[in-house]
Amino acid sequence: MVGFKKPEPFGTGIKVPYKLQKVQYYRENYQAFFKFTPKNVRNLILLVGAIPLTWMFLGQIQQDQKVIVNRKAREQ
Numbered sequence: 221m222v223g224f225k226k227p228e229p230f231g232t233g234i235k236v237p238y239k240l241q242k243v244q245y246y247r248e249n250y251q252a253f254f255k256f257t258p259k260n261v262r263n264l265i266l267l268v269g270a271i272p273l274t275w276m277f278l279g280q281i282q283q284d285q286k287v288i289v290n291r292k293a294r295e296q
Contacts, residue, residue, distance in 0.1 A: 254260070
């Protein structure tokens with residue numbers, strides 16, 4: 221209808237952009253299910269840092285040993 225304006229249910233209030241509402245929604249839900257306790261932080265450091273670095277280091281050592289074993293003797 222022309223000239224008909226539906227009032228907002230809670231007055232004017234602060235207009236929060238949709239993307240910020242979405243970010244806040246996911247942030248609240250994430251915090252509800254995961255807390256940064258010392259035990260969780262330790263597990264994250266192990267899974268993301270220590271284990272992959274150890275794996276890479278040991279793999280590099282094994283590759284170096286293969287190169288040393290397969291090397292030909294020097295001719296004199």
